[in-house]
Amino acid sequence: MDSLIKRVDPVTFEILSHRLHQIAKEMGITLERVGGTINPTQQHDYMASLYRANGDVLSAGESGSWHAACAGFAVKRIIERFEKDGGIYPDDMFLLNDPYTAAIHQSDVYMISPVHYQDRLVGWSATFVHVMDIGAMSPGGNSPGATEICHEGVRIPGVKLMERGKIRRDVFDTITGMTRQPVMVGLDIKCEIAANNVAKSRMQEMYAQYGPELVDAVSSEMIRYSESVIRKRIAEIPDGFWTDTATIQSGDTWKVALTLRKEGDHLLFDFTGSDRQAPIGINLPYHATFGACFGAVLDMLGYDLPKNHGAFGPIEVIAPEGTVVNVQYPGPVSMNTRAGGAIAKYLASSVLMQMLGTSEKWKKEVMATNVGGRNARHAGVNQYGKYYVSNLIGTGGSGARSYKDGIDSGGGQSCPNVEWVELNFPILYLFRCLSEDSVGAGKFRGGVGSESAVTLHDAPEGKIKGVAKGTAGLRNSGQGIFGGYPAAPSILILLEDTKVGTLMNQNKSLEDMTDLGGRVRVLPYCDFDFKNNDVLYTRHGAGGGYGDPLEREPRQVFNDVINGYVSKKAARNIYGVVFVPKSDEIDDPETRRLRDRLREERLK
Amino acid sequence: MTHPLRENLELYADSTGSRIRCARCLHVLCGAEEDWRRACKRKLSPPTHAGPLMESLSGHFVLEQLCCPACGVLLNTDLVADPGKKTKTNRKRRRNRT
Numbered sequence: 001m002d003s004l005i006k007r008v009d010p011v012t013f014e015i016l017s018h019r020l021h022q023i024a025k026e027m028g029i030t031l032e033r034v035g036g037t038i039n040p041t042q043q044h045d046y047m048a049s050l051y052r053a054n055g056d057v058l059s060a061g062e063s064g065s066w067h068a069a070c071a072g073f074a075v076k077r078i079i080e081r082f083e084k085d086g087g088i089y090p091d092d093m094f095l096l097n098d099p100y101t102a103a104i105h106q107s108d109v110y111m112i113s114p115v116h117y118q119d120r121l122v123g124w125s126a127t128f129v130h131v132m133d134i135g136a137m138s139p140g141g142n143s144p145g146a147t148e149i150c151h152e153g154v155r156i157p158g159v160k161l162m163e164r165g166k167i168r169r170d171v172f173d174t175i176t177g178m179t180r181q182p183v184m185v186g187l188d189i190k191c192e193i194a195a196n197n198v199a200k201s202r203m204q205e206m207y208a209q210y211g212p213e214l215v216d217a218v219s220s221e222m223i224r225y226s227e228s229v230i231r232k233r234i235a236e237i238p239d240g241f242w243t244d245t246a247t248i249q250s251g252d253t254w255k256v257a258l259t260l261r262k263e264g265d266h267l268l269f270d271f272t273g274s275d276r277q278a279p280i281g282i283n284l285p286y287h288a289t290f291g292a293c294f295g296a297v298l299d300m301l302g303y304d305l306p307k308n309h310g311a312f313g314p315i316e317v318i319a320p321e322g323t324v325v326n327v328q329y330p331g332p333v334s335m336n337t338r339a340g341g342a343i344a345k346y347l348a349s350s351v352l353m354q355m356l357g358t359s360e361k362w363k364k365e366v367m368a369t370n371v372g373g374r375n376a377r378h379a380g381v382n383q384y385g386k387y388y389v390s391n392l393i394g395t396g397g398s399g400a401r402s403y404k405d406g407i408d409s410g411g412g413q414s415c416p417n418v419e420w421v422e423l424n425f426p427i428l429y430l431f432r433c434l435s436e437d438s439v440g441a442g443k444f445r446g447g448v449g450s451e452s453a454v455t456l457h458d459a460p461e462g463k464i465k466g467v468a469k470g471t472a473g474l475r476n477s478g479q480g481i482f483g484g485y486p487a488a489p490s491i492l493i494l495l496e497d498t499k500v501g502t503l504m505n506q507n508k509s510l511e512d513m514t515d516l517g518g519r520v521r522v523l524p525y526c527d528f529d530f531k532n533n534d535v536l537y538t539r540h541g542a543g544g545g546y547g548d549p550l551e552r553e554p555r556q557v558f559n560d561v562i563n564g565y566v567s568k569k570a571a572r573n574i575y576g577v578v579f580v581p582k583s584d585e586i587d588d589p590e591t592r593r594l595r596d597r598l599r600e601e602r603l604k
Numbered sequence: 605m606t607h608p609l610r611e612n613l614e615l616y617a618d619s620t621g622s623r624i625r626c627a628r629c630l631h632v633l634c635g636a637e638e639d640w641r642r643a644c645k646r647k648l649s650p651p652t653h654a655g656p657l658m659e660s661l662s663g664h665f666v667l668e669q670l671c672c673p674a675c676g677v678l679l680n681t682d683l684v685a686d687p688g689k690k691t692k693t694n695r696k697r698r699r700n701r702t
Contacts, residue, residue, distance in 0.1 A: 238607065357610040402611070437655045443611070474661045475683055482611035483678035485667075488657030522660075539657075547611045548678035570655055599676030602669065603645055 008218060016210065016218045017306050023202040024048050024061020027127060027195040035191035037184050038390055039130045042416040048195055050203070051075045051124040052309075058123060058219055060307040065298045066291030066345065067104065071126040072309070073287045074102035074110045074158075081158050090116040093162030093196060095175070095189070097134070099333045100149065101157040104288045104341065105281070106134045106334065107141035109189065111161070113196035117207040122216070125199030131188040132389045133179040139379035139389045142335045142469040144525040147279050152334040154178045162193065180379070181389050226302060226310025231265035233301045234314055236361060239263050242354035245273075246343045246371055249473035250524040254278050254324050256343045260351035269293045269348060271319040271326075280525060282339035283327035289344050290317045296348035300356065300365065335469050335525065342372030342471045346479070353481060368399030368406070368446060368481040368544035372471025373490035374523075375538065378530060380464030383426050383457075390425055391416070392454065394432065396490065396541035397439060397447025399478050405556075406447030406478070406543030408565070409434060415450070426459035430500070430510050435488070435539055437567050440477075441574045442484030442545020443552050448565045449477070449487065449542030453513070455500045455535050463531040468492050468523035477541035484545030485574070494521040494528060495535040513537065549575045550595050554586050612677050613640065631674035644670035644679060651683065663689060 027048035031040045039045035047067035050059040055075035060068030074096045082088050094112040097103045103110055108128045115123040130141075136153035137143040146152045154175060161171050172189070176182040207215055245257045257273035277283045284292075298311045319326035324340050327333060349369040356362040373396050379389040395415045398406040409415070418429050432452035440446040456464065470476070470490065478487035498518030503510060510516070516535055521528075530536060557577040560566035562584065571577045576595035578587040605617045606627075614627045615636055622636035624643075633643035647669045651661035658667075663686060670680040 354610070358608060360607055363608050363610075435657075437657050439655075441654065474664055480681050483669075483681055485654045485681050486658075486683050488655060489660060491660065545681075550678070567656070573653075574655065599671075602647055602671045602676040602678070603673065 008214065008221070013218055013221065016206070016215065017222050019206060020050060020059045020219075020222070021061060021306065023199055023206075024050050024059045026202065027125065027199050028061060028063065030195040030198045031127060031129060031191050034194040035129065036187035037132050038416055039132070040188065040191055042420070043391065043393055043413045045130040045413060047071065047128045048199075049126055050199060051126060052219055053121050053123055055079060055124065056223065056309040057312070058222070058308055060298065065295030065307065066288060066341070067108065067128055068307070069291035069294040070102055070104055070287050071110050071112070071128065075112055075124045075126060077102050078112050078158050082160070086160060088114050088121060089164050090114070090119065091162065091165035092160055093193060094158055095156060095161045096158045098155045098157040099285045100329055102287055104285070104291075104333070105141070105336050106136065106153045106155055107131055108337070109192070111189070111192035111196055113200055115200050115203045117204055117212055120212070122207060122212060123203060125196045125203070127192045127195045129188045129192055131179070132184040133181040135178040135180065136334055138377070138467045138527055139180055139465055140377035140391070140467060142377060142467055143281060143332075144335065144467065144469070144527055146281050146332040146334055148330040148332055150330060152281060152332055161189075167193070180387065184389070222306045223308050223310045226305045226308050227313040228310075229305055230297065230301050230311055231314050233362075234262065234267060235265040237262060237355055237359040240355070240358060242351040244347050244350040244354075246346055247473055247475060248282055248339055248343060248471060250280070252278070254282065256324055256340070256347060258347040258351055260355060262355055265314055267297065267315045269315065269317045269351075271317070271323065274320070274323040274325050277322055277324055277327045277331045279332070281332035281334035282324065282336055283331045283333050284325050284336050284340040284344055285333065286319050286326040288336070288341060289319045289325040292341060292344040293317050293348045296345065296352055300349070300352050338372055338375065338470045339472070346371045350479065357482060364402050366481065366546070367401040368440065368442070368478055368484055368546050370396060370399060370478045370541050370543065371476050373476060373541035374468070374470035374472065374492040375540075376469065376492060376536065377467040378425065378427065378464050380426070380459065381461050382424065383459070385460060388425060390421075392427075392536070392538065394450045394452050394538055394540040396449040397478065397487070397543035399481070399543040400440070400442050400444035400446050400484060400546035402546055403444070405444050406439070408448040409450045410447050422457075426457055426464060427454050428457035429454050430535065434565065435542065436564055437570050438488045438539065438542035439565065440480045440485040440487040440543060440545035441549040441552075441570070442480060443547030443549065444484075445545050445552070445560065446478045446484075446487050446543020449490070449540045451537070451539040453510075453535050453537045456530055456532050459532070463529050466528045466530040466536065468526050468528060472525055478544030480544040481546055483548045485549065487542035487544050488539065490541040491539050492523045493537040494523055494530070495519070495537065496521065496531070498533055498535050500535055501533050550598060554588070554591050558586050609640070610679070612672070613679055626672040626675060626677065628677045629672060629675035631672055633672070641670055641680070643673070645673040645676070646670055648687075654681075
């Protein structure tokens, strides 16, 4: 193989490398086009990747890299289980969603497909879609009341769903029948089958065109290349260690601690010091914690490289057993992707950013990172008399970079279309907009987060069920870096028995939230009833700032005020920017004087 | 010779040794092996100092700011537990039970 790869010219190498990436990308497009539920079609809550015959990541294509790593572990578990018992044949397809095998939580259902060429197993493709329901305690899967994994729905360590190209109806009906939404979950599973069929077909075309020896040789070289470049980049950075901690708060508080030790071309992520696993589903299995670190390394040090198993080589992850980041059976996990997972991803990024800041070459790549944010599910009988389960997701702002502001409303997943949500569910948006003064200030500010309020509309039963999830706590938004300020916390508030119905009957628009009246409930992790005249308000996380706000260009602060992102009061108190009274002009001499005075006050 | 440690902070070495200094005013904070945070001017403020929407953090967290003691440039900002409030973590509670 070595001699073969030496004969591959760089152009052919690039073409095949990009072709593999394009196949994974086309899998993602297939999930979006064939899917029928909100998660694959609008919110990008999916993953599509390619693997080598032994399960190593070949192309971590679309969506979250941590799932690409976990699905690689899933492929390996399928090989172990079915090689000896049941067999792995052309056109088979396997389903796996067990967090104690390789998945992250049961709602993220992996579909794993072997790729054969001339009857030889040459690779694998895998997808996940966050399915609409999984038969857990709470509709939608995320179950705040669950205290063990057995409360959290169907758990499958690996089953053959397609046998030699034919779907096993007995298995399909059994799985979908254990959920509240058999038809919608069936749609989710079928779009995964379609995406894996696309991957298989494209991979086989590639093997037929170039021959298996060449494709295998290029695949090996892609992984070797990515690993060697990532190791070289790590080695360029000074040795050292960096730490950070983050917490989840919902009644109790759970801390996750991470120390990154960098020596030569090796990175050790050590979660020692993290709290014991929680009795609620915020915990991560070890492979997901590893995946969070894998994804962070790929995003920061390998963003321009083929995304593959090469990032496994330089990293080691320590997560003590029985902690929030290495849950032991039967600990619950159903809310983990946006709880323990959001924290682990934040910490892995945070320590890597601190590390990059010590390198002349890499410090430009530093950006502030987000801990997570709150969101909710809703379920019940819709305006057409049908039972449904869905999501209420908004978008936060991304963190500031060392050279520019964060992206407004640009963090997390995609935001669903308001009209589509209102058409399908008994939900009416009162507003969805960017939130003033939500960002973390800095020389470069974080991206502005969004806020929204919805009420129940045309629900035949006068109420639906809600599930409050996400990253609960007060430090659950963008965190500043190198002097940059943290962003405002993400919150989920239920206003009960408001005057919203009266306002609507009078054809009055909502000018101020206080006009609504009602009882205010700040929601921790919980199930709740969402009734007529209730309003659910969500402020999503915004981006953290980078550097000292007093070093921000006054003209940029001016623009933020004009755009409604920053109030004049915050412009003065945080950025030291003074406006000419009764005008929208900056008072430059006063701004200089105020900034000097604010610096002096810091020294008192 | 210098190399950065973060925005406005750098490691500086000459024939007399290595030190950490402010990159803005070149004030030397400490030796290379020491914790530069201890050499900073530390200021604790209410969380609303970072904006009006931080009100819900009051009583739980305070804003900790570390500045160069010479020029006042901000080197680090963080939310830390309010020293006036005892925060119990899962770990501490378990220890108390045993």
